[in-house]
Amino acid sequence: MGYICYKGGAPLAPPQGTQASEGFCSDPWIPYNGHCFHLHRTPLAWTDAQRECRKEGGDLSSMYNVEDQSFHLTENITDMEKLHVQQGGKAWIGLHIADPNTGYVWSDGSPVNFQHWQEGEPNNHNNAESCAEVQIYSWDENGSWNDANCESYNDWLCQIRAGKVKK
């Protein structure tokens, strides 16, 4: 059988694709409220996702209020919404338990003054769940959170401050 080779012509992303100048988020980052967001669809364990976000000069996403949450899911993940609903897809966010004595913290150090857990969560199932994932449900289009095993593989949502340049 024949086969077709592909030789890259135009790059998939601009050479400075992960850089962000003041007030501007370059593709594929999406601007909102002084930050840039990017949903990655190459599933990773939570710690690996955190490392990758930090490599890009950002961190796993924090959410500060229901508007933030709604934005993440309606603007940033538009074409993924159906995927979430239909296939149960989900994405890591920055919330995790770094120290059992202190409970949940945001990876980027933001204060935890907003939480949007699913009913009955976090349940620390099998005493093995200390990382938060967000998932859209047909009954909650704004999405809600579940604590999951940090070693499981999920898509992941990065956030970077607009104007912060990749290191």
Ligand SMILES: [Ca+2]
């Ligand atoms: Ca859980």
